[in-house]
Amino acid sequence: xxxxxxxxxxxxxxxxxxxxxxxxxxxxxxxxxxxxxxxxxxxxxxxxxxxxxxxxxxxxxxxxxxxxxxxxxxxxxxxxxxxxxxxxxxxxxxxxxxxxxxxxxxxxxxx
Amino acid sequence: xxxxxxxxxxxxxxxxxxxxxxxxxxxxxxxxxxxxxxxxxxxxxxxxxxxxxxxxxxxxxxxxxxxxxxxxxxxxxxxxxxxxxxxxxxxxxxxxxxxxxxxxxxxxxxx
DNA sequence: TATATTTATCGTAATATTGCAATATAGTAT
DNA sequence: ATACTATATTGCAATATTACGATAAATATA
Numbered sequence: 001x002x003x004x005x006x007x008x009x010x011x012x013x014x015x016x017x018x019x020x021x022x023x024x025x026x027x028x029x030x031x032x033x034x035x036x037x038x039x040x041x042x043x044x045x046x047x048x049x050x051x052x053x054x055x056x057x058x059x060x061x062x063x064x065x066x067x068x069x070x071x072x073x074x075x076x077x078x079x080x081x082x083x084x085x086x087x088x089x090x091x092x093x094x095x096x097x098x099x100x101x102x103x104x105x106x107x108x109x110x111x
Numbered sequence: 112x113x114x115x116x117x118x119x120x121x122x123x124x125x126x127x128x129x130x131x132x133x134x135x136x137x138x139x140x141x142x143x144x145x146x147x148x149x150x151x152x153x154x155x156x157x158x159x160x161x162x163x164x165x166x167x168x169x170x171x172x173x174x175x176x177x178x179x180x181x182x183x184x185x186x187x188x189x190x191x192x193x194x195x196x197x198x199x200x201x202x203x204x205x206x207x208x209x210x211x212x213x214x215x216x217x218x219x220x221x222x
Numbered sequence: 223t224a225t226a227t228t229t230a231t232c233g234t235a236a237t238a239t240t241g242c243a244a245t246a247t248a249g250t251a252t
Numbered sequence: 253a254t255a256c257t258a259t260a261t262t263g264c265a266a267t268a269t270t271a272c273g274a275t276a277a278a279t280a281t282a
Contacts (some may be wrong), residue, residue: 003140009141017140024134026117034152045114058260058261096206098143098144129227136269
């Protein structure tokens with residue numbers, strides 16, 4: 001069938017899964033890391049940085065933009081992309097709330 | 112083509128993407144949350160908890176097991192699953208290291 | 223031994239993702 | 253207007269993921 005049964009899960013579960021999906025490709029990780037390390041907002045010379053075709057980069061940027069992790073503004077002929085701090089923190093907290101749920105008590109190994 | 116060009120990216124980027132992929136499905140989030148909240152290790156009455164078929168649950172469990180986030184030990188006729196604390200913390204740090212990379216300086220909005 | 227019970231695996235269908243060439247769109251400059 | 257540059261979109265092929273029925277494997281119980 002190939003279609004996720006979203007109605008079986010909570011809103012939070014579906015949202016976290018959707019956020020995780022954006023991180024589930026090394027190109028998008030690389031794009032985010034590039035945006036982090038470059039102080040100025042950066043456009044599609046990601047094509048140079050990563051070895052992917054322009055169309056492919058554009059597609060990854062759209063996925064990042066669709067979930068709201070990055071935003072872009074037209075800067076002359078090119079587009080300036082950057083991380084959206086608000087969404088960034090929001091997603092960060094979604095993840096850390098999941099991770100924090102497991103209390104790593106020493107020797108609590110059950111199997 | 113549909114195949115990820117892993118060789119274009121760093122080992123760390125590929126690893127984080129692979130970890131994220133495991134979180135990129137609400138059923139696996141739900142399984143992890145169930146394992147977190149249940150103090151005792153739990154087997155496949157996840158079939159009851161989630162509304163998915165037994166074969167589907169088993170498949171999700173395998174993906175979680177393959178990356179090392181959970182481990183299972185045979186307990187009579189059933190299998191006892193639980194979170195692997197070591198891997199859990201490892202993945203947690205992989206994520207938080209990415210998130211921490213972006214310094215949310217007030218008003219640093221560039222676009 | 224025969225019979226449940228529990229979990230894993232196989233096979234398959236439906237859908238999603240990845241990647242790119244080709245093309246479209248939009249701004250800039252000549 | 254024409255040419256150039258940067259980015260987005262479309263269409264398509266290759267591959268991956270999701271889900272489940274059917275079946276296998278392993279253990280317990282009568």
